[in-house]
Amino acid sequence: MIIVSMKIIKQICRLQDIRMNVEIKIVCPFCGQRQMIIEVNRNRCWCIKCKKEKHLDEIFRLVEREYNYKHQDTLNIMNNTTGVCG
Numbered sequence: 001m002i003i004v005s006m007k008i009i010k011q012i013c014r015l016q017d018i019r020m021n022v023e024i025k026i027v028c029p030f031c032g033q034r035q036m037i038i039e040v041n042r043n044r045c046w047c048i049k050c051k052k053e054k055h056l057d058e059i060f061r062l063v064e065r066e067y068n069y070k071h072q073d074t075l076n077i078m079n080n081t082t083g084v085c086g
């Protein structure tokens with residue numbers, strides 16, 4: 001739903017010749033501060049605090065890896081449990 005909305009927003013901006021400038025602040029995977037800005041229209045992320053700048057895909061991989069590491073025990077239980085019927 002969000003992706004569809006973003007497409008519509010992009011089209012509105014294009015039709016009105018307005019430069020879209022959507023920014024979302026996330027936790028930076030390098031310094032751990034919520035100071036990393038995702039520039040949606042550029043697919044770039046940059047941190048106000050530590051000045052790292054990366055492509056959105058790279059940040060996604062880092063955040064996903066960090067999430068999986070933090071939830072390793074839960075993921076192992078889920079993957080190794082055959083369930084009630086297994």
Ligand SMILES: [Zn+2]
Binds near residue numbers: 028029033036047
């Ligand atoms: Zn940072």
